[in-house]
Amino acid sequence: xxxxxxxxxxxxxxDLVRLPELCAMMGxxxxxxxxxxxxxxxxxxxxxxxxxxxxxxxxSSKESVGVVRLCVQERMKSRxxxxxxx
Numbered sequence: 001x002x003x004x005x006x007x008x009x010x011x012x013x014x015d016l017v018r019l020p021e022l023c024a025m026m027g028x029x030x031x032x033x034x035x036x037x038x039x040x041x042x043x044x045x046x047x048x049x050x051x052x053x054x055x056x057x058x059x060s061s062k063e064s065v066g067v068v069r070l071c072v073q074e075r076m077k078s079r080x081x082x083x084x085x086x
Contacts, residue, residue, distance in 0.1 A: 006060040017059075019052050025059060 010025055017025065022043075023034050035052070038045045044058040 010056055010060060013056055015056050017054050017056060019054075022052075022054050022059070 023029050037043050045052045045054045
């Protein structure tokens with residue numbers, strides 16, 4: 001999945017997403033997995049009090065495309081989804 005394909009896929013999401021939207025964008029990964037990716041810096045985020053805010057551009061940025069691609073592909077291996085061809 002290329003950066004362009006991710007941008008097209010995520011176009012319906014707001015420019016600033018929170019953790020639940022991030023989980024959905026990445027193929028339904030768990031809350032703790034998403035938090036781990038944010039804490040380790042794989043995806044840039046802003047934390048205000050106890051809430052993560054993630055700019056959509058950071059999810060499809062050059063640094064995070066590989067991580068996002070792996071998460072989405074792993075989650076979709078066992079499911080049929082026309083948006084994510086295997």
